[in-house]
Amino acid sequence: MSDIEIARAAQKRPISEIGGALGIPPEALLPYGHDKAKIAEPFLRSLAGRPDGNLVLVTAINPTPAGEGKTTTVVGLGDALQRLGKRAMICLREPSLGPCFGLKGGAAGGGRAQVVPMEDINLHFTGDFHAVTAAHNLLSAMIDNHIHWGNALGIDIRRIDFRRVLDVNDRALRDIVCGLGGPGSGYPRQGGFDITVASEVMAILCLATDLADLERRLGEIVVARRADRSPVFASDLKAEGAMSVLLREAVQPNLVQTLEHTPAFVHGGPFANIAHGCNSVIATRAALKLADYVVTEAGFGADLGAEKFFDIKCRKAGLNPAATVLVATVRALKMNGGVAKRDLASEDVAAVERGCANLARHLENLAQFGVPVVVAINHFDGDSAAEIEAIAACTATFGVETVVCRHWAEGGQGAVELAEKVVSLVEAGTAHFAPLYPDAMPLLEKIETVAKRIYRADAVDAGARIEARLKDWEQRGYGNLPVCIAKTPYSFTADPNRGGAPTGFILPIREVRLSAGAGFVVAICGDVTTMPGLPRVPAAEAIGLDAEGRIDGLF
Structure with a gap:
């Protein structure tokens, strides 16, 4: 039997029974049909005192x-x-x-x-990814709308760091020009799309501790810079409240x-x-x-x-x-x-x-x-x-x-x-967990620590522009953040074709991004992209509905 056939043949229990076995009362379950539910935030708060x-x-x-x-x-x-x-x-x-x-x-x-x-x-599923996509793109729309109506915050349209997102692989959207069509369509500028899973809003959803923390973090997203390089935050655009409304249910975990x-x-x-x-x-x-x-x-x-x-x-x-x-x-x-x-x-x-x-x-x-x-x-x-x-x-x-x-x-x-x-x-009881590097270590040294101790690179090639940007973030109070290195998953190097356990290479840093709301700095290495493309023969070609209206080809 295929995976989908095994799944269809499953004798699922009502989600209320699954929740009940965990001690979750019926009123704390927000059902999506009979076999999945979200857990209400008041119940989550009630768990705080348990071991x-x-x-x-x-x-x-x-x-x-x-x-x-x-x-x-x-x-x-x-x-x-x-x-x-x-x-x-x-x-x-x-x-x-x-x-x-x-x-x-x-x-x-x-x-x-x-x-x-x-x-x-x-x-x-329960629409979480769609909520993240909508909240993210609402902020993008508010950036361009603010510029259209006079740009009181002084945003430098050459220095807008916040891209749009879509939960579909679409390489044609990696780099775009938006705002074409005359004055009624806003100011033309270069932009682009990432896939939703690379969104800072997604990272915030996954690192927030509750709804209030979510809203605070959303407000701390750095969306752009002014001509003097000072940051413009989502809270400057008064966007975090509306974004939180879109994410109010998405922040609640899904039980299956x-x-x-x-x-x-x-x-x-x-x-x-x-x-x-x-x-x-x-x-x-x-x-x-x-x-x-x-x-x-x-x-x-x-x-x-x-x-x-x-x-x-x-x-x-x-x-x-x-x-x-x-x-x-x-x-x-x-x-x-x-x-x-x-x-x-x-x-x-x-x-x-x-x-x-x-x-x-x-x-x-x-x-x-x-x-x-x-x-x-x-x-x-x-x-x-x-x-x-x-x-x-x-x-x-x-x-x-x-x-x-x-x-x-x-x-x-x-x-x-x-x-x-x-x-x-x-x-x-032998676990004595400790992270790889201390908070106080400078950002570039954190990147080098991961590159040398985990990947076994000899060095990191960041370049003067990237080093200057990291120094600027440190001076603005972000030096204590951890680093999130974006690179090919197929190798310890930035070259997806080098398997095994290579040594003696340089890790190239192409770009760095500040995810101030999520609470980390992203270092993008080599040719890795934050908006994947479809393969020559995408799985979508084999997915459809059978004669009974059931999904076919999903694996």
């Missing part, structure tokens, strides 16, 4: 076309913890329409390890369930290659109050997702993760070892051993954060015992255990051994 459960991060090696399976591992581990009698929840990001209709497909898990309703989650009825918060959706890559702080904090074990993921490989989870989300939200699961597959390690995708079916222990350089690099990196690690091998048919032994031999040199997982085919039962290992790591 926290244990937070477990699932991350991975660098992604390859062979697949790794972080989301399926999160789901399988959550289901397995429930099977062990633990009170468990999972926290995931919401999928973007961009990958769903582009190349990657959906992000609700797969096989017997899925969150449902799969079709809803992968498409419009896995195929095995484990409760799941699916909320927020920044990508980790161009944003900070984590689900919302509100959802994670609520889950920690409601469950003994909370399993979450960070996007792409650990060099991007886990680093940002630790250095941005955990730092800002005061979270203390208890354990980390590093996901790998035999197939992906073969690709890192130089094997073409068409040849992955053949046993090749030597290629696995070469590819383990990538796995080893991630293990070295994760050790720097002080959180104990277990490696989960997401099992595929055709994986040989010798190949798995080669991986175990690699991880053993770091004092890390390797567990083979079959949750894709078997659901929670296939991840019980992993769950047992996670419980033992948590109960051992």
